[in-house]
Amino acid sequence: MSEIYSKAETLELRRKHIGPSCKVFFAKDPIKIVRAQGQYMFDENGEKYLDCINNVAHVGHSHPEVVKAAVKQMELLNTNSRFLHDNLVQYAKRLTATLPEKLSVCYFVNSGSEANDLALRLARQYSGHQDVITLDHAYHGHVTSLIDISPYKFHQLGKEGKKEFVHVAPSPDIYRGKYRENHPDPASAYADDVKKITIEAQKNGRKIAAFIAESMQSCGGQVIPPAGYFQKVAEYVHKAGGVFIADEVQVGFGRVGKNFWGFQLQGEDFVPDIVTMGKPIGNGHPMSCVVTTREIAEAFGASGLEYFNTFGGNPVSCAIGLAVLDVIEKEDLQGNARRVGNHLIELLKEQQKKHPLVGDVRGVGLFVGVELVKDQQTRTPATAEAQHIIYKLKEQQTLLSADGPHRNILKFKPPMCFTMEDAKFVVDQIDTLLTGMHGSCTAGCSSLFTSTTIRNGGNSYAECVSESISHINGNACRQVNGFYTESHGVPCKRIRT
Template identity: 60%
Template sequence: MYDENGRQYLDCINNVAHGKLKSWSEANDLALRLARQYTKHEDVIVLDHAYHGHLTSLIDISPYKFRNLEGQKEWVHVAPVPDTYRGLYREDHEDSVTAYADEVKNIIEHAHKRGRKKQSNLFRYRHVHKAGGVFIADEIQVGFGRVGKHFWAFQLQGEDFIPDIVTMGKPIGNGHPLACVATTKEIAEAFAATGVEYFNTFGGNPVSCAIGLAVLDVIEKEHLQAHATEVGNFLMKTLKEQQIKHPIIGDVRGCGLFIGVDLIKDKAERTPATAEAEDLITRLKEKYILLSTDGPGRNVLKFKPPMCFNMEDAKFVVETIDKILSDMEKECLNQ
C-alpha cells in the first residue's frame, strides 16, 4: 500500500484500500430478511462484541455498536464469545465447548418462557435448529480460503455443520464493491412467496459478476488457500516464540491468515494492555507497517493481511514487533 507521497507500507489490515466502498451490510440485511420471512419470528442471538454492518437493522444486532447508541432491543439476545483465554469459560474448564453451547440453549429457553421465538443465531446452531430457528454464517472477513484449512470458516466446526444462510463480501471482489447471500431452496422460496422481491439497482450486474469470477480463478490458480495455511502457520509459530520472550503477549490465537495477539498488563488478571497496544500500533506505522487493534479492550493485535502476504512479510513484521517491544520494555525499566 502507498500513501499520497508514494511511501510504501506493509498492509496487515487489508481493510483500508477502498474505504468508501460498501456492500457487506446489504448482504447481512438481506440475510435477516430471509430468516425472518422463513421462520415468521424476529428474535436474534448474536455473539457479544459482534459487528455485522452499518445499516440500522445491523447496528441493532451488533453489540459493538448498539451499546454506544440506544442500547439493546428486547428481541436481540447476546451470547458470550467462546473465548477460552479471557472469556466466561477458560482453558481450565472441564468442557468449555459444551458450556458455551449451553449458554445459547439457556438464552433460547429463557426467551421461550417470555413468549419469544428465535429467528437466527451466530453460534451453536443445533440448539437453534431444535428451537425452529436458522443459522446465519457471516463469512465477510473470514471466507474465501483465509483460514487456510478450509475455504469457508464455518467448515472449521465440522463436516456436518451446514449453515442455513451464508453472507459474503469484501474479498469476493478484491476491492470491488461486491457481496453475495447464499441460502437453501426452502428459505428462498419462502421469501419469494411474499411477492415482495429483493431489488438492487446494481445487483447481479455483469461487470461485478465477472470480477467475482476472476477473483475465484486467482484463488484457485495461485493456490491462495494453501498459501494462507503455510504463511499463517509460520506467522503463528514466530508470534508464539515472541510470546515466550515478551511477558506483554498473553495469548496468540487464530487460523490461517487471521491471527490475534492478546496484549496484557499481567499474567494473573490478564488485564488488557490497551495503551501499550496503541503505542505499538503507532510505532509500527512509523516503520511503515499497518496493523490494527480489536477486541472489547482494544488490546488484541489483529492480523488480517492480503492473501498475497508472504513469508518475508511475516518475518519482517514479527522482527519489527520484537524490536519495538524490546524498546518498550527498556523504556519501562528506565522510568
C-alpha cells in the same frame, strides 16, 4: 504521482466535505495512499508500506487479472439482473460449488451490510419469528437493522441500545471469555448458554428467528470459537424454530487456509442455513452475496415480495467475482494463507515466550490475533501498549491494527499474497518494539490507560473492520470534524505516538 492536492489540502477538504463520523487511520498524522500493489501500499512521496490489515484487497492490491476482467466486462455491458446474463449464473454456480450442497441459492447485493440485512429478512420470513441471538462484541454492519444486533455498536448507545428482540450470548472466547482454555468442554458450555437464551426467550413469549455469528469474531477480538460450538448452537436454535446465519464477510474465501470458509473449521458435519459474504469477494469492488438453502429461498419468495437490488449481481461485479475465484485458485492463495499463516503464528508464539506483554496468540491462516496483557495472570488488557505498537509500526511503514472490546489485540488480516518474508519482517519489528518497552514506562502507562478509561471514552470504540487505530489513547483525545486533535492530559509522553 499525479497529486491534485497537497496532503494539507486533502485534509482540509476532508474536514469540509466528509462526515465527521468517518474517521481516518492514524488521525494525528493520517496516511495519504496513492497506489498499491500486492501487499504493499505507497504514499504520495513514494514511501512503501507493508500492508498487514487490508483483507478487502484479498488477492493483492490492484491485481492485474481482476482489473482485466473488470475492464473487459465494463466495455461490454453493465446492467441489472432483470436481464439474463451468463456472468450471473456462472458466478452463482462457481460460488455455490465452494459450499456444502444444500447452500445452493444466491442473492447478490453490494455490501456486507446489505447481505446481513437480507439474511435477517430471509430468517424472519422463513421462521415467522422476529428475535435474534447475537454474540457479545459482535459487529454485523452499519445499517439500522444491524446496529440493532451489533453489541459492538449498540453498547455505546447506553441502556436503550439493546432492543427487546435482541439476545446477547457470550462470545466463545476461550482466552478472556466466560469459559476458558482450562474448561473441560468450552464448546458445550458456550452452546448451553445459547440454549438457555432460547428457553428463556420462549418463556417470555418471544420467538427466535436466527442466531447470527461471524465464523470467527473479527472486531470482537479475533475470537476462534471452539470446534463443535456451532453444531450445538444450530441444534438449539433449530429447536427454537430459528436458523443459523454464518457471517463470513471478514473471514471467507480461503483466508483460514485449511478451508475455504471459516465455518468449515467447526467440522464437516456443520452446515449453516445462511451464509453472508462481503469484503474480499470482489477485491475491493463493492459486491456481496447471501447464500442459502432452497427451502429458505422459497419461503422468502412465498411472501410475494420481490427482491430487487439495482446493482447486485451486475455483469461487471460477477466478472470480478469470477476473476477473484480464479486468482485464489491459480495462485494457490488458500495454500499460501495456510503456510504463511502457520509460519506467522509460530513466529508470534516465540514472541509470546519472550515477552510477558503477549498474553495470547491465536489464529488460523492469515487471520491472526495477538492479545497484549499487562499481566499474564489477571489478563488485564494492555490497550495503550497495543496502540503504541501500531503507531510505532506505522512510523516504520508497517500497517497493523488493534481491535477487540479492549483494543488490545494486534490484528493480522493481510492480502492473501503475504509472504514468509513479510511475516518475519513484521514480527521482527514487533520484537524490537516489545523489547524496547520492557521496564521502560510500561508500568507507569499501564495504570493510566485501563480498559475502563477506554470503554468510557465516548469515542472509544471504533467502527468495526478493525480500523480502530484511528483512536488514540482512549478518551485522552478530542474529536473535531472526525479528526482527533492533540491528546490532552496524557502524562506518558512515550505513549503519545
